[in-house]
Amino acid sequence: MLKIENLHARVEDKEILKGINLEVKAGEVHAIMGPNGSGKSTLASVIAGKEEFEVTEGSVQLEGEDLEETSPEERAHKGVFLSFQYPVEIPGVSVTNFMKTAINESRKAKGLADMPANEMLKMIREKSELLEIDRKFLSRSLNEGFSGGEKKRNEIFQMAMLEPKLAILDETDSGLDIDALRIVANGVNKLKSKDNAVIVITHYQRLLDYIVPDFVHVLHNGKIVKSGGKELALELEEKGYDWLKQEAAV
Amino acid sequence: MDLKDKLISSFMAFENNVDIEHPVHDVRTEAMKNFERKGFPSKKEEAWKYTSLNSLQKIDFSIFPREENTLEYKNVKKYFLHEVDSYKIVFVDGIYSSYLSETTHDGVDICLMSAALTKPMYRPVIDVYFNKVASKDESLTSLNTAFSREGAYIYIPKNKMPKKPIEIIHFATGNEASLLLQPRNLVIAEENAEVQIIERHQSLTSNEVLTNSVTEIFAAKSAIVDYYKIQNDAPSASLIDNTYIDQKDKSVVKVHTFSFGGKLTRNNLNFYQNGEYIDSTMKGVTILGDKQHVDHHTLVHHIEPNCESHQDYKGIYGDNSTGVFNGKIIVDKIAQKTNAFQQNNNILVSDKATINTKPQLEIFADDVKCSHGCTIGQLDEDALFYLQSRGIPKKEARALLMYAFANNVLESVRIPELKTRINKLIAKKLGVNLGFDL
Numbered sequence: 001m002l003k004i005e006n007l008h009a010r011v012e013d014k015e016i017l018k019g020i021n022l023e024v025k026a027g028e029v030h031a032i033m034g035p036n037g038s039g040k041s042t043l044a045s046v047i048a049g050k051e052e053f054e055v056t057e058g059s060v061q062l063e064g065e066d067l068e069e070t071s072p073e074e075r076a077h078k079g080v081f082l083s084f085q086y087p088v089e090i091p092g093v094s095v096t097n098f099m100k101t102a103i104n105e106s107r108k109a110k111g112l113a114d115m116p117a118n119e120m121l122k123m124i125r126e127k128s129e130l131l132e133i134d135r136k137f138l139s140r141s142l143n144e145g146f147s148g149g150e151k152k153r154n155e156i157f158q159m160a161m162l163e164p165k166l167a168i169l170d171e172t173d174s175g176l177d178i179d180a181l182r183i184v185a186n187g188v189n190k191l192k193s194k195d196n197a198v199i200v201i202t203h204y205q206r207l208l209d210y211i212v213p214d215f216v217h218v219l220h221n222g223k224i225v226k227s228g229g230k231e232l233a234l235e236l237e238e239k240g241y242d243w244l245k246q247e248a249a250v
Numbered sequence: 251m252d253l254k255d256k257l258i259s260s261f262m263a264f265e266n267n268v269d270i271e272h273p274v275h276d277v278r279t280e281a282m283k284n285f286e287r288k289g290f291p292s293k294k295e296e297a298w299k300y301t302s303l304n305s306l307q308k309i310d311f312s313i314f315p316r317e318e319n320t321l322e323y324k325n326v327k328k329y330f331l332h333e334v335d336s337y338k339i340v341f342v343d344g345i346y347s348s349y350l351s352e353t354t355h356d357g358v359d360i361c362l363m364s365a366a367l368t369k370p371m372y373r374p375v376i377d378v379y380f381n382k383v384a385s386k387d388e389s390l391t392s393l394n395t396a397f398s399r400e401g402a403y404i405y406i407p408k409n410k411m412p413k414k415p416i417e418i419i420h421f422a423t424g425n426e427a428s429l430l431l432q433p434r435n436l437v438i439a440e441e442n443a444e445v446q447i448i449e450r451h452q453s454l455t456s457n458e459v460l461t462n463s464v465t466e467i468f469a470a471k472s473a474i475v476d477y478y479k480i481q482n483d484a485p486s487a488s489l490i491d492n493t494y495i496d497q498k499d500k501s502v503v504k505v506h507t508f509s510f511g512g513k514l515t516r517n518n519l520n521f522y523q524n525g526e527y528i529d530s531t532m533k534g535v536t537i538l539g540d541k542q543h544v545d546h547h548t549l550v551h552h553i554e555p556n557c558e559s560h561q562d563y564k565g566i567y568g569d570n571s572t573g574v575f576n577g578k579i580i581v582d583k584i585a586q587k588t589n590a591f592q593q594n595n596n597i598l599v600s601d602k603a604t605i606n607t608k609p610q611l612e613i614f615a616d617d618v619k620c621s622h623g624c625t626i627g628q629l630d631e632d633a634l635f636y637l638q639s640r641g642i643p644k645k646e647a648r649a650l651l652m653y654a655f656a657n658n659v660l661e662s663v664r665i666p667e668l669k670t671r672i673n674k675l676i677a678k679k680l681g682v683n684l685g686f687d688l
Binding site for chain 1: 630631632633635636637638639640641642643644646647650651653654655656657658660673
């Protein structure tokens, strides 16, 4: 599904990604861990196509197709979804209306007509139940005055609505209490199938108790310095990152 | 003959048609003298630095419309807030249209200035309020005062509230090659009264129209006044709006100004807080394109302690449009515990658009909270990326963000149908199909 080869990226003059190699197959869950400033969020943004970052070397391929010249919206239409660490507030546009716009823009790009209103309503009802979201919440302005937990839950609600092939969850666990974490993780697990893939970016092992990864990668200084199974996350929890930093320095 | 001379000589003709024995005429005469002395303001004056009236003064405006013109309701329905029932005070080329209007004297007076200025029963109110808060110094206000004869007269007695909102609409038909209109409105909300007013100027023609309007609003103790100005006029129409508000203890007055259209618009909005625990709110959304020009000049004078004022103006400027925001706040020495908030945020969407923004604070008290801020910028790139990453193309994402930016000001609009109307106007003005119904 996703194939990243020797990816180098920089913002202005600062090189942040220094040769990332990663392959994610359909049906898999990958966790990317690492200390602050290691490049985790940059990697997520580069996959989603943020123009601020310049790819200087290497490639990102989705289902065999190089994404280099592809805009963020086109990537979304192809099935890439990024759950933001800091979702943006859009006053005056309700969650429901925002989802209508997003879904219908994707359909338009695929040459499909707008989703019929009753179908849209049914989908909104199902997905909001999945994430235990109150109907009243959906008529509020997008992210405006939302608590940290509400913002994250709303991100996963959007993911559920857009049904991406590849979902990247950037620090989705930050700012969540244990109940919200369980709801969010439960939502992600229910959306998982053999046809889609999930990349979980996190600083802590906590979320991985609920969304169990097939592979864990440790990012340090713009490179993946270690990969392993889910037990690697536990090891990191116990030992911290320092031993890896030392290993990488050798 | 230039416009000033024409106006001066027209005043004599005007006097043939009004009761010069009425005390109001002394007020008019004094005002005419002031206008004669000062003439039109020029760019040399600080308050008019960015707004030139020169080209307007070269136009040969008709000062008095020649005849009464009629309009069919179905042709102008869209300019009314027809989704809800309302009182209507409608003028066509400056002349009252009883056919399009719905006035009342049932417990409240929602009627005409011409009646209030001539009929003896209104004398006690006119003596107390007419031209009492409007400036006697500012020349364009004086010009309006000199020719004051017609407009809306709204009197809400103690503890009363009209059953529905009031719409004041001025249509220009284009029967005159170029027309000068000078409506004069008087709004009085007595103690604990409440009223909602929507004012609109609408030219139906490509002929030149210049409106020099004066509105005086008096809010007595605990009165609530919501005033909405819809400025979405034709590209050949210009407006100089002079609004003066006198507030007493615990009154709440909110003025919303929606500036989307017209050629040149100047808003002089002046609040005088003559009491304690007063709340004055000014909100504005300005969206301009082409060569449109809007100049917002606000003044809040905190005269007594324990009052608040809130200003929130947002502007989006495209093409060669120009905008001005000048917000003056005066806090007198005795006006302790004042809380004055002012915010002006602007987005320039074209390299050729201009905004001049200037807060002007004169604070003489020491125990006050005053904040002001102005920003001029482009759209937030992170927000744009967020929307794009959800599949919304860049152009639509930009429009949606601008829509959200402007929309923020609408929270305080208390007539839901009006809010929806303004939402739609904003979307239309931004040329955006939002992908959902408002």
